[in-house]
Amino acid sequence: MYRYIPNTREDQEKMLSAIGAGSVAELFSDIPEDIRLDRDLDLPDAMHEQELVSHMKAIASENVNTADHPCFLGAGVYDHFIPSVVGHVISRSEFYTSYTPYQPEISQGTLQAIFEYQTMICRLTGMDVSNASMYDGATAVAEAALMAVRSTGREKVLVSRGVHPQYREVLRTYAVHAGIGIAEVGLSGGMTDLDGLRDALSGEAGVAAVILQSPNFFGVIEDMEAATALAHEYGALTVACVDPVSLAILQPPGEYGADIAAGEGQPLGNPLNYGGPHFGFLAAKQKLVRKMPGRIVGQTTDSEGRRGFVLTLQAREQHIRREKAVSNICSNQALNALAATVYLSVMGKQGLKQVAELCLSKSHYAYSKLLATGRFEKVCDAPFFREFAVRSVDEPVETINRRLRDRGMIGGLALERYYPEMKNCWLVAVTEKRTRQEIDAFVEAAAGGGR
Amino acid sequence: MAKLIFEMSKPGRTAYSLPRCDVETCGSDVLIPEKYRRKKDAELPEVSETDVIRHFTELSRMNHGVDTGFYPLGSCTMKYNPKVNEDIAGMDGFRAVHPLQDDETAQGCIRILYEMDRMLSEITGMDRFSLQPAAGAHGELAGLLVIRAYHAHRGDTGRNKIIVPDSAHGTNPASAAMAGFEIIEVKSDERGGVDLEELKAAVGPDTAGLMLTNPNTLGLFDENIKEIADIVHDAGGLLYYDGANANAIIGVCRPGDMGFDVVHLNLHKTFSTPHGGGGPGSGPVGVKKELEPFLPVPLAEYDGKQYRLDYDRPLSIGRVRSFYGNFGVILRAYAYIRTMGPDGLRKVAENAVLNANYLMHRLKGHFDLPYDRTCMHEFVLSYGRHKETGVRTLDIAKMLLDYGFHPPTVYFPLIVSEALMIEPTETESLETLDLFADTLISIADEAERDPEKVRTAPHRAYTSRLDEVRAARNPVLVYVDEDTAE
Structure with missing residues (x-):
């Protein structure tokens, strides 16, 4: 017997006799003999529950984890504190065991939470409309580019080299096969080279979108206002890839005139999860709403005039429009977006600002301490948030990271992996979770001292 | 409210x-x-x-989930979501691992990816899996890009059409369009399968491939699958298996043995991971050997001592997502497979099919059954009395809400009018199936006696019928209060 299958032998016999079938095998008689599997699958035998838990614990212990080891690694996924409340809410099985809210009368919980999520994303980004979530930051940016192509009728996209390298890879996968041209805009002093951007815009006829990230992959705050103005001058849309925590203190995309705001939502109450599940957010100006991919929730009333919520503007979607849909997305990352909604409710107007300020202060503290050791030098002089790049004077980053690991810490990213010209450059993230003591120990170990 | x-x-x-x-x-x-x-x-x-x-x-409390009650939503496989798998996904050794840690410090995570690749390959009869796609539709996109890259690599550049049956999920044509293909739709025959003559007429030197769900969205196994595969392969095309309905065949037969070249699975359906109110899912994509070089990067490798992520795959279509996929979902599915084992997985399919046939048998005298043959994991009814009673399938669905049931999928597949698509899954008991059947039959009777009552349902849900037309006509998509209004 298997605990997830309630049918007893007696039940099975009763059902078979009702159907008029002699055996369960008879029900599979439409499957031609020669393609039936005439053996058991070659898989390990079933485990009982206790055995399973021990097995999984043993595998988990093969990983170094950030709960036990202070983490200074970011690069798109950040070790922020998650209030206990978040896990408790998303563990309510009425939320996590439900499907996409196709039947609104018994899905008001999910629907209202998404409506609240959309409102929070719009308030953070300063945009007019938000969808219910995308798979992650990378696909949100790629879909934003497709949206821009659809609404401008143009087929070229410019993307800054300051945008997360993996996002650019995904953008390339999505766009190139759809016949969309991608060109990259270089960097200058850790920021997007705006002269280069102007050259690219004037050189390339018919650019649909300019994609910038701020804070960019190096943590640097870009001059989004100038870039947006430049894009608009050439009739291109601006896609702002932004960090939701930073938006508590940084100018929101809506204020500098971006047309689409997209990004990774993980920092809002979602664990690292070895890269997923997280969620992407996508918000836009009102005029683009019918070009948006994914689920959107709207307010309405029931037959007695009471407020309620439903999935809406579905004529954009694959289940209605099939090959003419704006995207193929069906399942999204609803539960992760719910976690973000709870997180933002807990943090609220003041708390999120404090998180952002703490990240800012602690990362600057770590930065100046590292420079003060003399073992690291500046890569650029631009303002940054939560994350920064430094160059090791005489050691490969791998050596530094190994030393940190020996002392129970998780070091930063070797930038050379994505930017071959950035030899010995190290990308370090410092969230509100890192204490002064941890940062001091980190700096000491990074500099090679204190054995 | x-x-x-x-x-x-x-x-x-x-x-x-x-x-x-x-x-x-x-x-x-x-x-x-x-x-x-x-x-x-x-x-x-x-x-x-x-x-x-x-x-x-x-x-x-205003939501209905699998833990609340029966959820026979066709093609969504709303089976029970095991609790121990949630505990496992919550272990610090998994949830608190950063995706860019060195491979040596993430051996456990990469091991899960590697073993899942091996196990899913065995389950489907494929050679290699990428676990990167975040959902079924995402797996479709990845798989179609692989097909595209395969043809292109052979210099076979004229193959720009994907054939899709008229019973297919909406994501199939949408994914094919996103991958840059034109879509050719083929009709179903009178038994609900692919019409072979139509298919023969549709294939040609421009055929990149055929996307097929088997069993299809009518819940019927296409017994001509070998011929279908031959027709497509002979024309130089490839076969794509939409794994949305894999719960019917797991351990019984394998897409790889049917002739499919590319497969995606929905871990949030067949492998019991929760749907989360619309996500996260996971849509791993598997391929036969010839297509392996084109899978997304990275793939997990094992040399007998160490696990590592392999990025050196020059023919890859590239990334379809950041990092390695919805790892937490993959982990739950891994725990499920280890819990069930080979015998348990076959029993999943057997009981899913038995439950569906029993429920179909209980209901078929009370609703129309457009394809009256043995079904697999789901079946499609039609409410043919709507002209006489003025009651529509939607009304019946809403009436079910009053009895604590989630309704079946309605108005899909598109080739059946007033459709109710019912998938009970193997995790439901005979008692639940009987209660559901009794309820649905009583609603059909009620539609004869008091059609107005059914047309105005639900009467006991959290809200009465919601006005979807109004929501679309005058979209209110964010909350505006007086304090923040400009």
Whole structure:
């Protein structure tokens, strides 16, 4: 017997006799003999529950984890504190065991939470409309580019080299096969080279979108206002890839005139999860709403005039429009977006600002301490948030990271992996979770001292 | 109705607890140039922790999940979501691992990816899996890009069409369009399978491939599958298996043995991971050997001692997502497969099919059954009495809400009018199936006696019928309160 299958032998016999079938095998008689599997699958035998838990614990212990080891690694996924409340809410099985809210009368919980999520994303980004979530930051940016192509009728996209390298890879996968041209805009002093951007815009006829990230992959705050103005001058849309925590203190995309705001939502109450599940957010100006991919929730009333919520503007979607849909997305990352909604409710107007300020202060503290050791030098002089790049004077980053690991810490990213010209450059993230003591120990170990 | 969290906000209330700043640096007023700073605070709610918990608990109670009751939503495989798998996904050794840690410090995670690749390959009869796609539709996109890359690599550049049956999920044609293909739709024959003559006429030197769900969305196994595969392969095309309905065949037969070249699975359907109110899912994509070089990067490798992520795959279509996929979902599915084992997985399919046939048998005298043959994991009824009673399938679905059931999928597949697509899954008992059948039959009777009552359902749900037309005509997509209105 298997605990997830309630049918007893007696039940099975009763059902078979009702159907008029002699055996369960008879029900599979439409499957031609020669393609039936005439053996058991070659898989390990079933485990009982206790055995399973021990097995999984043993595998988990093969990983170094950030709960036990202070983490200074970011690069798109950040070790922020998650209030206990978040896990408790998303563990309510009425939320996590439900499907996409196709039947609104018994899905008001999910629907209202998404409506609240959309409102929070719009308030953070300063945009007019938000969808219910995308798979992650990378696909949100790629879909934003497709949206821009659809609404401008143009087929070229410019993307800054300051945008997360993996996002650019995904953008390339999505766009190139759809016949969309991608060109990259270089960097200058850790920021997007705006002269280069102007050259690219004037050189390339018919650019649909300019994609910038701020804070960019190096943590640097870009001059989004100038870039947006430049894009608009050439009739291109601006896609702002932004960090939701930073938006508590940084100018929101809506204020500098971006047309689409997209990004990774993980920092809002979602664990690292070895890269997923997280969620992407996508918000836009009102005029683009019918070009948006994914689920959107709207307010309405029931037959007695009471407020309620439903999935809406579905004529954009694959289940209605099939090959003419704006995207193929069906399942999204609803539960992760719910976690973000709870997180933002807990943090609220003041708390999120404090998180952002703490990240800012602690990362600057770590930065100046590292420079003060003399073992690291500046890569650029631009303002940054939560994350920064430094160059090791005489050691490969791998050596530094190994030393940190020996002392129970998780070091930063070797930038050379994505930017071959950035030899010995190290990308370090410092969230509100890192204490002064941890940062001091980190700096000491990074500099090679204190054995 | 529940208040919105914004309507509960009161300046000065807090639900957060944060450390004091323990380093002496300046704040944003000094560290960030003024022109980059936010001028007006984002109007997030200001509420207490009690408020947050009460609010979201209230919302959760307005939801129906698998744990609340029967959820026979066709093609969605709403089976029970094992609790121990949630505990496992919550272990610090998994949830608190950063995706860019060195491979040596993430051996457990890469091991899960590697073993899942091996196990899913065995289950489907394929050679290699990428676990990167985040959902079924995402797997379709990845798989179609692989097909595209395969043809292109052979210099076979004229293959720009994907054939899709008229019974297919909407994501199939949408994914094919996104991958840059033109779509050719083929009709179903009178038994609900692919019409072979239509297919023969549709294939040619421009055929990149055929996308097929088997069993299809009618819940019927296409017994001509070998011929279909031959027709497509002979024309130089490839076969894509949409794994949305894999719960019917797991351990019984394998897409790889049917002739499919590319497969995606929905871990959130067949492999019991929760749907989360619409996600996260996971849509791993598997291929036969010839297509392996084109899979997304990276893939997990094992040399007998160490696990590692392999990025050196020059023919890859590239990434379809950041990092390695919805790892937490993959992990739950891994735990499920290890719990069930080979015998348990076959019993999943056997009982899913038995339950569906029993329920079909109970209901077929009371509703029309357009394809009256043995079904697999699901079946499609039609409410043919709507002209006489004025009651539509939608009304019957809404009436089911009053009895604590989630309705079946309605109006799909598109080739059946007034369709009800019912998938009970193997995790439901005979008693539940009987109660559901009795209820649906009584609603059909009610539609004869008191059609108005059915047309105005639900009467006992959290809300009465919601006006979807109004929502679309005058979209209100965010909350605007007086304080923040400009």
